[in-house]
Amino acid sequence: MKAGFYQFAPSFGRKKENLDKVLSAVNDVDLDLLVLPEFFATGYQFISVEEVAELSEPVPKGYTTDFLSALSSEKGIYIAAGLAEAMGDRFYNSAVLMGPGGLVGVYRKTHLFSEEKLYFTPGDTGFRAWDTDIGCIGLMICFDWFFPESMRSLALLGADIVAHPSNLVLPYCPQAMPVRCLENRVYAVTANRTGTEDRKEHGEPLTFIGQSLIVSPEGKVLTRAREDEEVLSVVELEPEKARNKSLNMFNDIFKDRRPGSYGPLSKKTKK
Numbered sequence: 001m002k003a004g005f006y007q008f009a010p011s012f013g014r015k016k017e018n019l020d021k022v023l024s025a026v027n028d029v030d031l032d033l034l035v036l037p038e039f040f041a042t043g044y045q046f047i048s049v050e051e052v053a054e055l056s057e058p059v060p061k062g063y064t065t066d067f068l069s070a071l072s073s074e075k076g077i078y079i080a081a082g083l084a085e086a087m088g089d090r091f092y093n094s095a096v097l098m099g100p101g102g103l104v105g106v107y108r109k110t111h112l113f114s115e116e117k118l119y120f121t122p123g124d125t126g127f128r129a130w131d132t133d134i135g136c137i138g139l140m141i142c143f144d145w146f147f148p149e150s151m152r153s154l155a156l157l158g159a160d161i162v163a164h165p166s167n168l169v170l171p172y173c174p175q176a177m178p179v180r181c182l183e184n185r186v187y188a189v190t191a192n193r194t195g196t197e198d199r200k201e202h203g204e205p206l207t208f209i210g211q212s213l214i215v216s217p218e219g220k221v222l223t224r225a226r227e228d229e230e231v232l233s234v235v236e237l238e239p240e241k242a243r244n245k246s247l248n249m250f251n252d253i254f255k256d257r258r259p260g261s262y263g264p265l266s267k268k269t270k271k
């Protein structure tokens, strides 16, 4: 199967423009799974609750999910994409997995980053992975990568491919993803964005680091975008490779786990 990311610089608040850009980028491209950045339709740097309320949408019956659903069914593909979800008076930093038959599932970001905490509710879905006809696909969003438990949870749920919509500003993720993939023997497709948002009168601008990448279960970087380019990259993946967790005759990284020795992982830290 072929998986790809579209790395671009969404314009803040201009949904139609951003969706049109996605449409023209994927138009003639042959792939089975497309991963789009976190908040790909709205941009990232929200500066008020009112703005979040105005730009967030119900899932699945919203402008952006309607677009993704139409694109998925027209092209017969799966799309993983990040968007601002409205649910009653709460807002989530969410990602959807859309398939040719409609919405496959929703994931709400577990680990909110920085000022996201001012506007969004921490996710309540837990990590999720879905069996599809192109493999088992799990979702995590951007900063979730910083917590090894995220990818481990997805791998234990059976994910072959972790789709990772992102708006990365810290420099570390591109170096870390090969390790995350290696220690879980899964593929990952990180779709980051490029560009700068400077929407606060006296605040820091945010510059996104690009460098979207696709990594194999052996921790090999199969493709990696530059920091500043808008690009759609596609790579051939073999999901069944991610189902083999064996390293040698004696070691299988899942069978060798010792959950009884990992007690502190299920406890909150004291401070």
Ligand code: ACM
Pocket: 038, 112, 113, 141, 142, 143, 144, 166, 167, 168, 169, 170
């Ligand atoms: C991030 O989680 N958007 C850094």
